[in-house]
Amino acid sequence: MPFAHPVIVFDLDGTLIRNTTVSLLLAEGVGRLPAVEELERLYDSYAIDNDTFSDREAALLAGLTPEQIRGFLADAPWTAGVEETLRTLTEGGCTLLLATLAWGFAVEELEHRPWFSAVGAADMEYVDGALSGRVDRYFDEQGKLDFVRAWCAERGVPLDQVAAVGDSRSDLRLFAGVGTSVALNASADARAAADHVLDTEDLRDLLPLLRTRTA
16 A cells, blocks of 8 residues: 655654654763753743754854764664664655754764655754854754745645654644644644654554555
8 A cells, every 4th residue: 555645754853763862862972961951951841942942052062073973873762663664665655854953964974864855954064074063054843844845845746745753842833734744652732733643662653654644
């Protein structure tokens, strides 16, 4: 049975990577874990916005090189079945996109980056081979929807042909804008906004939901 949507958009933190975030993995590697844990707590409690989070974290990660980043992310805890799931979707004719609040420079160093045709993410510039500590591109929940909308518009793909998979409030606008949404191991607000809710430790359990179209 073919997949119902030709384009599938995935979130990263909490969706493809379980029980941590790219920010925390980088912070642990550079010895700044408590500081970034506090930033995540402030963001989750709405005490700071996404741009403020990005500015403060960028300063903490200044000086990192691509080689260091790759090493810090080498043992990222991917959700079980991620390789098989991404391969099955791709071989089934789907185009995969990644829309994440994580850093784009980090995504480029991840093991499974090649499966994704395009990535929407925040970013930081490199200067002389190391992170500058200054945000080059901000990316928030509206940015996820804008990224997918722009990618689809360039290719003549209607948004109702897109399915989105995510787990948190940063996915709500995207969920509302696409044809089908799946809340995977998700927060209460994401579960309430999604067409499908799935709790699993194996991403392959997602595949049957992506074979059906929401009425």
